[in-house]
Amino acid sequence: MPKVEIEGNSYPKNMVSLFAGIGGFELAFQSIGVPTILTCEIDPIAQHILKTNLPNVPLTSDICELQELPDETDILCAGFPCQDLSSIGFKQGMAGNRSSLVKEVFRLLRQKKVEWVIFENVPYMLHLKKGETIRTIVEELESLGYSWAYRTIDSLAFVPQHRCRVYIVASLNHDPKNVLLSGNSLTEQGVISSDEFTEPCGFYWTEGKYAIGLYQNAIPTLKVGSSIGIASPPAIAFPNGDVSSPDIRDAERLQGFPVDWTKPAEDLKVKPNARWKLVGNAITVDVAAWIAGKIKAPEMYDSSADRKLKKTEKWPRAAWGGNGKRYFANVSHYPVGRDEVSLTDFLLYPCKPLSYKAAKGFENRLNSGTVRCPQFFREAIKNYVEKRSEENG
Numbered sequence: 001m002p003k004v005e006i007e008g009n010s011y012p013k014n015m016v017s018l019f020a021g022i023g024g025f026e027l028a029f030q031s032i033g034v035p036t037i038l039t040c041e042i043d044p045i046a047q048h049i050l051k052t053n054l055p056n057v058p059l060t061s062d063i064c065e066l067q068e069l070p071d072e073t074d075i076l077c078a079g080f081p082c083q084d085l086s087s088i089g090f091k092q093g094m095a096g097n098r099s100s101l102v103k104e105v106f107r108l109l110r111q112k113k114v115e116w117v118i119f120e121n122v123p124y125m126l127h128l129k130k131g132e133t134i135r136t137i138v139e140e141l142e143s144l145g146y147s148w149a150y151r152t153i154d155s156l157a158f159v160p161q162h163r164c165r166v167y168i169v170a171s172l173n174h175d176p177k178n179v180l181l182s183g184n185s186l187t188e189q190g191v192i193s194s195d196e197f198t199e200p201c202g203f204y205w206t207e208g209k210y211a212i213g214l215y216q217n218a219i220p221t222l223k224v225g226s227s228i229g230i231a232s233p234p235a236i237a238f239p240n241g242d243v244s245s246p247d248i249r250d251a252e253r254l255q256g257f258p259v260d261w262t263k264p265a266e267d268l269k270v271k272p273n274a275r276w277k278l279v280g281n282a283i284t285v286d287v288a289a290w291i292a293g294k295i296k297a298p299e300m301y302d303s304s305a306d307r308k309l310k311k312t313e314k315w316p317r318a319a320w321g322g323n324g325k326r327y328f329a330n331v332s333h334y335p336v337g338r339d340e341v342s343l344t345d346f347l348l349y350p351c352k353p354l355s356y357k358a359a360k361g362f363e364n365r366l367n368s369g370t371v372r373c374p375q376f377f378r379e380a381i382k383n384y385v386e387k388r389s390e391e392n393g
């Protein structure tokens, strides 16, 4: 793909991270040599992770109290809270207190425009209230003179975790299409490719009735909460008959973080699931690093297959525009291709066997629900429940 030339003096030199969580954007930009000059994060446990792992980066707390961005800011990242937007959240959209915090980002941008802005959030924001959130973001960006592109990207393109998130890149003087939309792999990841049980399959043991999120050689999205109300790891069914959950250190790796990145949380005597919550809340570092790398070295996007978006049309999974003009982008969820790696080889730490109670509960939901899944998977669950029942006497 043809590279796009960047003039030497317009190369970004630093980044500010709002809603920083445990620092996914910070690690991503660090990997291309762009330091973070300010983070903003309100949660005390996440703050403790940031202070411990990124001790030299200044940290502020509530975005509502942040008066202004540093003058020299080149890139602004904001993975704003999604509880009011996600399909398992409160569905209030921009009226919800947490997601409306994105308005604070525009308060800061109105005071001081920044060359590059990156947002990240759940795909449900494209649908909730007819796409109120994406429309607000696009309109606000355009009113400030930005052009923009957004794309739904599945982390599966980079790591063995299915995790679709919408990434929005906006710029005052560059073309965001050449950052976010160039790069298109058509190889589906995580698809069950055989009727036989040959590879580990990740699934949500907390679900079962309507959905199970079953993927081959991948886990479903690491979440903040589940349908049973707690942040809990997904499970993996292995061809050798084991059904178990990955270790938190592998969960960190499945999000692209170094092993034990969230271990400092234990200093605060938090509940055991606190680390899972932090990891489930984070951006996949590899996806953010891919975007960061493309800001450094953009590639020409061929938009010849794209078409204008009608005003009445639903927001598609990817689009671009500026100055009131909007286009449908013909791209996949996978900006890059990846060779499928067996989960057995990817995981480094011992998995924790699913308890009899958890497995039996899942089996009951699976049997009483309408989920379609391969016969080998149903049999694997049945056999595991029987094995655990015998062990339990």
Ligand SMILES: C[S@@+](CC[C@H](N)C(=O)[O-])C[C@H]1O[C@@H](n2cnc3c(N)ncnc32)[C@H](O)[C@@H]1O
Residues within 6 Å of the ligand: 018, 019, 020, 021, 022, 023, 024, 025, 040, 041, 042, 043, 046, 061, 062, 063, 064, 079, 080, 081, 082, 101, 278, 281, 282, 283
């Ligand atoms: C979706 S997470 C972002 C995660 C982050 N991108 C990462 O890699 O870990 C949103 C974050 O916004 C934080 N947050 C919520 N309200 C805030 C506020 N008023 N000011 C600053 N941060 C806030 C939450 O604590 C949460 O960590």
